[in-house]
Structure formats: structure tokens, C-alpha cells
Amino acid sequence: MLEAVFYVFAAVAVVTASMCILSRSAMSAVLWLTATMLSLAALYVLLSAEFIAAIQVLVYAGAVMVLFLFVVMLLNLGQATTDMRGPAALATTIVIAGLLAIQLFALWSYTPARLASEVAQAPQLSDPATLFAAGQIARDEAVSRGVVGAVAVPLFQVYLVPFEITSVLLLAAIVGAVVLAKRRL
Amino acid sequence: MTDGMALLGPALGLSAILFSIGVAGVLLRRNVIVLFVCIELMLNAVNLSFVALAQLHGASGQVMVFFVMTVAAAEAAVGLAIILAIFRHHQSVDLQNINLLRG
Amino acid sequence: MIASRWVWLAVALPLAGFLVNGALALRRAPATRAVSIVGPGVLLAAFAVSIGVFAGLLGRPPHEPHIVTLWPWMTAGALRIDLAFQVDQLSAVMLLVVTGVGSLIHLFSVGYMREDPGYARYFAYLNLFVVFMLVLVLGANFPVLFIGWEGVGLCSYLLIGFWFTEEANANAGKKAFIMNRIGDFGVLVAMFFLWRELGTLNFAEIAARAPGALEQGGTIVTLITLFIFLGCTGKSAQIPLYTWLPDAMAGPTPVSALIHAATMVTAGVYLVVRTNVLFAMAPLSSAVVAGIGALTAIFAATIALRQYDIKKVLAYSTVSQLGYMFLAVGSAAFAGGIFHLATHAFFKALLFLGAGSVIHAMHHAYHATHSHEDAQDMRNMGGLREHMPVTFWLMAIATLAIAGIPPLSGFFSKDEILASAFARGAEMPIYYVYYALGVLAALLTAFYMARLMTMTFLGPNRTGDEERRHLHEAPWIMTGPLLVLGILSAIGGVINLPAFVGGRHALESWLEPVTAAGAAFARVELPHGTTELLLVGGAVLVGVVGLVLGYRATLGRRVATAREAPEEAGLARVLNRKYYVDEIYDAAVVRPVVWLSRVVLWKGVDQGLVDGAAVNGTAKLSRGLGWLGSRVQTGQVGLYVVLFLVGALWILRAVIR
Numbered sequence: 023m024l025e026a027v028f029y030v031f032a033a034v035a036v037v038t039a040s041m042c043i044l045s046r047s048a049m050s051a052v053l054w055l056t057a058t059m060l061s062l063a064a065l066y067v068l069l070s071a072e073f074i075a076a077i078q079v080l081v082y083a084g085a086v087m088v089l090f091l092f093v094v095m096l097l098n099l100g101q102a103t104t105d106m107r108g109p110a111a112l113a114t115t116i117v118i119a120g121l122l123a124i125q126l127f128a129l130w131s132y133t134p135a136r137l138a139s140e141v142a143q144a145p146q147l148s149d150p151a152t153l154f155a156a157g158q159i160a161r162d163e164a165v166s167r168g169v170v171g172a173v174a175v176p177l178f179q180v181y182l183v184p185f186e187i188t189s190v191l192l193l194a195a196i197v198g199a200v201v202l203a204k205r206r207l
Numbered sequence: 208m209t210d211g212m213a214l215l216g217p218a219l220g221l222s223a224i225l226f227s228i229g230v231a232g233v234l235l236r237r238n239v240i241v242l243f244v245c246i247e248l249m250l251n252a253v254n255l256s257f258v259a260l261a262q263l264h265g266a267s268g269q270v271m272v273f274f275v276m277t278v279a280a281a282e283a284a285v286g287l288a289i290i291l292a293i294f295r296h297h298q299s300v301d302l303q304n305i306n307l308l309r310g
Numbered sequence: 311m312i313a314s315r316w317v318w319l320a321v322a323l324p325l326a327g328f329l330v331n332g333a334l335a336l337r338r339a340p341a342t343r344a345v346s347i348v349g350p351g352v353l354l355a356a357f358a359v360s361i362g363v364f365a366g367l368l369g370r371p372p373h374e375p376h377i378v379t380l381w382p383w384m385t386a387g388a389l390r391i392d393l394a395f396q397v398d399q400l401s402a403v404m405l406l407v408v409t410g411v412g413s414l415i416h417l418f419s420v421g422y423m424r425e426d427p428g429y430a431r432y433f434a435y436l437n438l439f440v441v442f443m444l445v446l447v448l449g450a451n452f453p454v455l456f457i458g459w460e461g462v463g464l465c466s467y468l469l470i471g472f473w474f475t476e477e478a479n480a481n482a483g484k485k486a487f488i489m490n491r492i493g494d495f496g497v498l499v500a501m502f503f504l505w506r507e508l509g510t511l512n513f514a515e516i517a518a519r520a521p522g523a524l525e526q527g528g529t530i531v532t533l534i535t536l537f538i539f540l541g542c543t544g545k546s547a548q549i550p551l552y553t554w555l556p557d558a559m560a561g562p563t564p565v566s567a568l569i570h571a572a573t574m575v576t577a578g579v580y581l582v583v584r585t586n587v588l589f590a591m592a593p594l595s596s597a598v599v600a601g602i603g604a605l606t607a608i609f610a611a612t613i614a615l616r617q618y619d620i621k622k623v624l625a626y627s628t629v630s631q632l633g634y635m636f637l638a639v640g641s642a643a644f645a646g647g648i649f650h651l652a653t654h655a656f657f658k659a660l661l662f663l664g665a666g667s668v669i670h671a672m673h674h675a676y677h678a679t680h681s682h683e684d685a686q687d688m689r690n691m692g693g694l695r696e697h698m699p700v701t702f703w704l705m706a707i708a709t710l711a712i713a714g715i716p717p718l719s720g721f722f723s724k725d726e727i728l729a730s731a732f733a734r735g736a737e738m739p740i741y742y743v744y745y746a747l748g749v750l751a752a753l754l755t756a757f758y759m760a761r762l763m764t765m766t767f768l769g770p771n772r773t774g775d776e777e778r779r780h781l782h783e784a785p786w787i788m789t790g791p792l793l794v795l796g797i798l799s800a801i802g803g804v805i806n807l808p809a810f811v812g813g814r815h816a817l818e819s820w821l822e823p824v825t826a827a828g829a830a831f832a833r834v835e836l837p838h839g840t841t842e843l844l845l846v847g848g849a850v851l852v853g854v855v856g857l858v859l860g861y862r863a864t865l866g867r868r869v870a871t872a873r874e875a876p877e878e879a880g881l882a883r884v885l886n887r888k889y890y891v892d893e894i895y896d897a898a899v900v901r902p903v904v905w906l907s908r909v910v911l912w913k914g915v916d917q918g919l920v921d922g923a924a925v926n927g928t929a930k931l932s933r934g935l936g937w938l939g940s941r942v943q944t945g946q947v948g949l950y951v952v953l954f955l956v957g958a959l960w961i962l963r964a965v966i967r
Contacts, residue, residue, distance in 0.1 A: 024213075024214070025213065025214065025217075028214050028217060028218075029217075032217065032221045035221065035225060036221070036224055036225070036228070039225050039228045039229070039248055040228060042228075042232065042244060042245075042248065043228060043229075043231060043232030043235060043236065043241075043245060043248075048238055048240045048241050048244075051240075051241045051244050052240075052244055055244050055247060055248060058225070058248065058251065059251060062251055062254070062255060065218065065221075065255065065258075066255075066258050068214060069214060069218060069258050069259055069261075069262060070262060071258045071261060071269050071272075073269065074254075074258055074269050074272050074273070077272075077273070077276060078254075078276075081276055081280065082247075082251070082276060082279075085280070086247070086279065086280055086283050089283055089284065089287060090240065090243070090244065090247075090283070090287070093240065093287045093290060093291065094240055096291070097240075097290075097291070097294050097300065099238075099240065099300065105236055105237040105238040105241065105301060106235055106236065106237075107234075107235055107236070107237060111234060111235065112235065114234060115231050115234040115235050116231075118230065118231075118234060119227045119228075119230045119231035119234065120227075122223075122226070122227045122230055123223060123224060123227035126220075126222075126223030126226065126227065127220055127223050127224070129216065129219035129220050129222070129223055130216050130217060130219065130220030130223075131216055132215055132216040132219055133213075133215060133216055134212050134215055134263060137215070137263070150263070154263040154264065156263075156264055156265035156267075157261075157262050157263045157264060157265055159265060160261075160265040160266045163266070172266050173266050173269050173270060173273070175266070176265070176266045176267055176270050177266075177270050177273065180267070180270075181267075181270050181274075184274065185274075188274060188277045188278075191277070191278065191281055192277065192280070192281055194281075195280075195281035195282075195284050195285050196284070198284075198285045198288065199284040199285050199287075199288040200288075201288075202285065202288035202289055202291065202292050203288040203291050203292065205295070
């Protein structure tokens with residue numbers, strides 16, 4: 023049942039992503055990408071990352087994509103003028119992206135057991151239950167603290183300094199965006 | 208063990224496919240905004256890998272996704288501001304018309 | 311009486327004089343009076359200190375040199391070098407000679423240089439020179455000696471080129487400096503060898519360790535001594551590096567007296583005596599030293615026969631007499647070498663200063679009549695005895711002394727050298743040849759000195775009718791030092807009277823503690839009885855014959871003035887042009903070096919290889935590579951992405967297997 027749902031959303035994600043890069047106008051590309059993101063959010067729920075799924079919908083599909091749409095409309099790029107490159111670029115694309123896909127697609131056959139044996143590099147330590155005990159602890163946390171609390175504990179304890187640094191990054195991004203976008207300061 | 212564990216391999220594979228599609232988009236298109244869209248697609252593909260592996264490694268993977276989203280938001284803000292500035296200068300967002308970095 | 315530990319005062323006083331005079335030289339106003347007091351004053355004070363140190367040595371046990379360590383100079387691993395002075399019998403003698411003769415020359419300079427605009431600068435250099443000379447003779451180890459060694463080279467450069475506004479003078483200074491550098495290289499190499507073989511550079515330790523550590527007559531000790539001797543040939547103007555000394559007469563005459571008669575040029579002899587144990591252990595090197603000395607003595611004496619510049623004659627005479635000293639130390643007569651060094655300092659300083667007095671008078675005479683004749687050419691002199699009787703009689707004493715006429719100082723020292731060479735002949739027959747050369751050189755010495763005196767002081771005057779009225783004797787400040795030197799030249803022999811006149815070789819026994827180490831390997835037994843008297847009689851006969859011949863040959867001939875003199879011909883021309891050695895060096899060494907430097911090193915290596923290939927080539931290569939790289943920078947982001955992805959794929963290939 024779960025797998026069936028996964029494959030449905032996976033298919034949706036692949037199709038919408040393909041449409042995104044093939045659609046003629048920027049406007050439709052952005053909209054197709056939004057669809058991809060929403061289907062990814064569904065996949066996140068299946069992979070027991072409910073909080074991330076919510077953030078994906080709110081921040082990505084909501085805020086960021088709206089920003090994209092806003093710029094597209096501001097620049098009045100709604101017309102369907104093609105911007106595809108020529109046949110030579112198409113050939114290059116097929117070669118590079120194909121090679122990349124072939125190399126990365128080997129990931130499909132990974133299972134927790136195989137991953138464990140490769141990480142441990144020894145057959146006797148390859149029991150995924152002991153090797154990946156952190157995953158079980160996180161699930162227990164999610165049960166006791168709730169899904170938000172399970173992410174909040176490492177975020178505000180282990181990753182506190184990077185978290186604070188992202189605030190500086192965002193501030194810099196705000197200043198940079200204002201300086202760049204304004205005609206005259 | 209949860210049922211999601213069995214989806215580890217397919218989730219990583221899907222991540223690879225989406226990433227490759229993003230790469231293909233970057234290579235195929237000339238419109239800067241579409242390029243940005245493709246980059247977002249690649250970021251999302253990577254996020255999917257993080258989430259899938261977070262099942263094994265604990266919430267750290269999800270925290271990483273959180274950071275990636277933050278960086279993506281900042282990047283989108285600055286990048287789009289740059290696109291605005293370029294458009295004002297060239298009246299175009301076509302990469303072929305933008306070669307100020309020529310050596 | 312001053313204890314040995316105050317010996318540093320002897321160096322510090324002239325150094326203070328240098329600083330004061332140097333400061334005065336920088337002032338615009340000439341401070342003639344202050345300079346006249348400070349310049350010679352510090353030297354006289356240093357001489358007083360030297361006498362005190364000498365007196366202090368008399369009361370000490372003779373066999374332990376007193377090392378005065380001022381401060382550690384450098385320490386590196388096992389190498390430890392102190393700035394230390396060694397007070398022993400040898401350095402005390404040198405101290406007395408340098409400060410004593412130096413004082414007289416300083417006093418003379420007061421009169422000679424008074425009207426020169428560079429008066430303060432002159433005395434600053436002169437003081438500094440004495441400082442370095444004292445460091446040289448007092449140094450307790452090779453590096454300290456080397457400070458003085460290089461320092462006197464520097465000062466001689468400064469003093470020879472004192473009148474640097476004329477290019478010939480500046481060139482003479484450079485020539486002296488470069489010739490000396492060639493020799494200094496030898497001393498440096500010898501120092502390196504000594505450090506490797508003996509692990510010390512202190513003279514006392516070298517004398518103690520060398521007999522045990524080095525093989526007698528072996529290659530190492532022969533090499534060391536030959537390299538030391540190379541330094542000596544530079545500093546003491548021996549074949550093949552002697553050519554700088556005659557040119558160095560470009561400096562003021564008192565400088566010639568100080569540097570090129572009394573002090574600096576004797577440094578080589580001093581160094582050989584200081585390291586006498588090494589030379590005594592290397593018979594081959596000793597034979598080379600004596601041979602070069604004898605050859606230089608005869609060679610320079612022949613050149614002196616046909617020179618007309620009064621200072622050039624004396625310059626070649628100095629080279630010749632230095633050859634005598636090396637003949638002595640090469641014959642293991644180390645005390646004899648020092649003996650001749652001392653007496654030569656007396657009579658050669660007297661001759662140079664006397665010549666200075668003559669030149670002073672000639673210069674004034676020509677200056678008074680605005681004539682541009684050469685004030686140093688003997689052909690323009692003649693009959694000066696009537697005008698300058700004091701100078702004449704004192705120079706006559708010096709002439710008799712250098713010719714070896716008893717009982718003057720030169721007789722004893724020269725006789726001892728010839729006797730030593732003769733005595734060594736019993737062991738190595740080659741020394742008989744050296745002896746013969748030495749006797750011949752003595753004959754020539756007497757001849758050219760008689761010629762010099764006759765041309766200058768006797769016969770008719772050739773200066774010119776107008777100028778003759780302006781010729782006059784030098785002032786007392788100049789004749790005073792001459793008088794003192796005249797007395798010393800006459801009686802200087804008493805410091806080392808031989809047995810046949812009732813003496814007991816005082817200097818030789820005084821220096822015995824220093825030469826004892828060498829005497830263990832090579833000892834010269836002077837002949838006694840009939841042989842000795844025959845040798846002495848022969849030497850005196852040679853001197854008298856030379857003087858008479860020189861007098862007769864010069865007085866009998868009419869001498870044309872410099873302006874009217876015809877060009878020399880035949881052998882006389884060869885001698886007058888100094889065997890064309892300068893021209894040969896120029897053709898054989900200087901020009902090939904210049905050609906090599908200009909064509910190969912400058913145009914070829916520097917401009918072609920270094921500039922062209924290395925410097926500009928690197929720049930061109932970088933620019934070319936940069937151009938290639940810039941072709942990739944099309945500004946098209948698409949191309950960048952493709953290249954970036956190709957690289958990413960490359961890395962992925964390695965990560966994912």
C-alpha cells in the first residue's frame with residue numbers, strides 16, 4: 023500500500039519535473055516546479071519526515087515559488103517564446119545528464135542492510151538495527167516529543183551555531199537583494 | 208523498522224532522476240529564470256536524499272534539509288535581485304546576451 | 311709600566327683619533343690646528359702604551375703568550391671566536407715598529423699635508439689605517455687578524471686614491487684593492503683548511519696542535535702554507551701580485567712611507583712568522599717562499615735601475631727588500647725576517663719621507679713659478695744637496711744602510727738573511743741559487759740607490775733657473791722625524807748584533823718563544839768562523855762596488871730633463887716599462903676577463919639566458935598560458951556549466967563504484 027502511494031507520487035514528481043524543463047514559458051516552468059515540490063512533500067510524509075513536509079509546502083512551494091512568479095510577472099516574461107538551445111546542446115545534455123543518471127541510478131538498489139554492510143565494512147557489524155540506532159532513537163523522540171520537537175532538539179542543541187549563522191546569511195541576503203534590486207539607493 | 212525503510216532505495220533513485228532532470232534543464236535552457244528553477248529542482252532532489260537517509264541516521268538529516276531550504280531562500284532572493292538588475296541593463300534574461308564575464 | 315691587559319688602549323687611541331678627525335672632516339671649516347694635535351697625538355700616546363706593554367713583557371715568563379680577550383665575537387657549534395689580542399714577543403716588536411714609525415710619519419704629515427684641503431680626512435684615514443694594522447699584529451686568532459688584514463686593504467685603497475679627483479689615482483686605489491683581494495682569497499682558504507684539520511683558529515692552539523695533527527711535509531700542510539703565502543704575495547707585493555705597489559705611489563708620499571714601507575706590506579712577513587710552525591713543517595712551501603722572495607728581489611731591483619720617478623724607484627726597492635724578507639722566512643730565519651722588517655721600516659721610511667721632502671720642495675718651486683713640470687722626476691732634480699743639506703745627509707745614511715754598508719742597520723739584517731740562505735743550502739742546494747740571487751740583488755740595490763742619490767742631489771741642477779731660487783729645506787716638523795729615523799737607520803742594527811762583533815743576537819733570543827715551535831722542525835745554523843767572515847766580507851764588497859758603480863755611471867753622464875729626454879731603447883726601455891708586466895697582465899688576464907664578462911656573461915648569460923629565457927621567458931610563458939585559459943572564459947554560462955559538470959562526473963566516477 024505504502025509503496026504504491028510512493029510510486030504514484032514519484033511518477034508525478036518525474037513527470038512534472040520533466041514538464042518543468044520542457045515547457046516553453048518561464049511562467050509554466052515555475053508552476054510545474056511547484057507541482058513537483060508538492061508531490062515531494064507527500065513523499066516526505068511517507069519517509070516519516072512530517073515537519074519537513076510541512077515546511078516544504080509552506081516555505082518552498084509557498085514563499086519561494088511565489089517570489090519566482092512575482093519576478094516572472096514583473097519582467098513580463100509570460101509569453102511563450104522558446105529559449106531552448108540548439109541540437110548540439112541537446113546532444114551534450116543527453117550525454118551528460120544520461121551519464122549522471124546512470125551513475126546515480128545505482129542508488130535505487132540500496133537497502134538499509136546493504137548500506138549498513140558498506141558503512142561498517144565488516145559482515146559481523148552489518149546489522150542495520152544496531153548500526154543505525156540513531157534512527158530508532160529519533161523515532162522514539164518523535165513519539166514522545168512530537169515531530170517538531172524531534173527536529174528541534176538537534177537543531178537547537180547540536181546545530182545551534184550553524185543555525186545562528188544562517189540568520190546572518192539571511193540578513194546578508196536581504197541587504198544584498200535590496201541593494202541589487204533598487205534602482206537608486 | 209518502519210515501512211518507510213523499504214523505500215530507501217527507491218527514494219534515492221528518484222532523487223537521482225530528479226537531479227539529472229535538473230541538470231538537463233540547466234544545460235538545455237537559456238532563460239535565466241528557468242535556470243534558477245532547475246537549480247531549485249536539483250536542491251529538492253538532494254533534500255529528498257537527506258530525508259530518506261534521515262530514517263537511518265536520525266533527525267540530523269532533517270536539520271540539513273532545513274539549512275538547505277534557508278540557503279535556497281537566500282539564494283533565490285539575491286539571485287532574483289541580480290536577474291532584475293541584469294534585465295534592467297540588457298532588457299533580456301537570455302544567457303546568450305549576457306557575457307560580461309568574457310576573458 | 312703598563313700591564314698587558316691595557317694593550318687594547320693602543321688600538322682604541324687611534325680609533326678615537328679616527329672618529330674625531332672623521333667628524334672634523336665632515337665640517338665645512340678646516341680645523342687644521344685640532345687635527346694637527348689629535349692626529350699625531352693619539353699615535354704618540356699609542357706608542358707610549360706600546361712601550362709600556364713591551365716593558366711589561368720583560369718581567370713575564372717568556373713562554374706563555376698573554377691573551378687579552380675583550381669579548382666573544384661569534385659562537386657557532388664548536389667554533390668559538392673571541393675578539394682577543396695576543397701579547398707576546400712578536401706582537402710587541404710589531405707594536406713598537408708600527409706605532410713608532412707611524413708616529414714619526416704622522417708628525418711628518420703635519421708639515422707635508424698642511425695645505426691640502428682634505429687635511430682632516432687624510433688624518434682620519436691615517437689613524438684608521440694604524441687601528442687596522444694594530445688589530446692585524448695583535449689578533450690572537452685568524453679571524454681577528456683577518457679584520458686587520460682586510461682593514462689595511464680598505465685604508466690603503468682610501469689613501470692611495472686620496473686625491474681621487476684624478477682618475478689615475480682612483481684606478482691605482484682600485485688596483486691595490488683588487489690585487490689584495492686575490493691574496494685574501496688565499497688566506498680565507500687557508501683558514502678553512504686549518505679549521506677542518508685542527509679545529510681551531512687561535513694562533514697559540516695552532517702552534518700547539520699542528521705538530522701532532524699534521525703530517526710533516528704532507529700535502530695538507532703544504533697546501534695550507536701555500537694558500538697563506540698567496541695572501542702574503544698580495545699584501546706584501548711579491549711575484550705575481552706585486553704590480554699594485556708601484557702604482558700605489560699615486561697617494562701622498564707619507565702614505566707611501568707608512569703603508570708601503572713600514573707597515574702594511576710587512577703584514578705578509580709577519581703572518582709567515584706568526585704561523586712559522588706550519589711553514590717549518592712544509593719544506594716545499596718554504597722553498598717556494600724563499601724562491602719567490604729571491605726572484606722578486608732581483609726582478610724588482612732590475613726594474614728600479616731604469617725608473618726616473620723618485621718614488622717609483624723606492625717602490626720597486628720596497629718590493630725588492632720585501633723579497634729579501636721572504637727569502638729570510640723561507641730559509642727558516644724567522645727572526646732574521648723580522649729583523650730586516652724592522653730595519654727596513656726605519657731606512658725605507660726615511661727614504662720615502664726624504665723623497666717626500668724633496669718632492670715638497672720641488673712642488674713648491676714649480677708652484678711658485680706656475681710651472682707644470684713633473685715634481686717627482688729625478689731628471690728634473692740634480693744638485694739639491696746645496697739647497698737641502700739635512701735631507702741629503704739623512705737620505706745618504708739610509709742609502710748606505712740599504713746598501714748594506716757596516717755598521718749601519720741594513721748591513722746586519724741583510725747579512726743575516728744571506729747567511730741564512732747560504733746555510734740552508736747545505737740541506738737543499740736550491741738555496742745556493744737563492745743566495746746568489748740575493749747577492750746579485752744586493753749589488754743592484756746599491757747601484758740604483760747610488761743612482762737615485764746622484765741624480766737627485768749631486769751634479770748640476772736641472773730644475774730651471776727661475777725655480778732654483780725657490781728651492782729650500784723642509785720645515786722642522788718634517789726634518790725632525792727624518793732625523794729620528796736617520797738615527798734609527800744608523801744604529802738599528804744593535805737590536806740583533808751578530809756574534810762576530812760581540813753581539814748575542816738579542817732579537818733572535820727575544821723572539822725565541824714565538825719561533826720555538828717552528829724551530830723544532832726547521833732550524834738554521836748560521837755559519838761560524840772563516841765562512842761567516844767570508845760571507846760578510848763578500849756582502850760588504852758587493853755593496854761598495856754597487857755604490858761606486860752607480861755613482862760613477864750616473865755622475866759621468868749628462869742627464870737630460872724629463873721634457874727633453876729621448877725615448878729609451880733596447881734593454882733600458884724594457885726595464886723602464888717594467889718588463890711590460892702590466893701590459894702582459896692586461897692582455898692575459900684583464901682583457902680575457904673583461905671579454906668574458908662582457909660578451910659571454912653579460913650579453914650571453916645575463917641578457918640572453920637570465921633576462922631572455924628565464925625572466926622574460928617565464929613572463930611570456932605565463933602570458934601564453936593565460937591567453938589559452940582566457941579562450942575558455944567566453945562569458946557564456948552554458949559552457950561553464952558543461953565544464954563544471956564534466957568535472958563533477960569525473961569526481962563521481964571515482965566516488966561511486
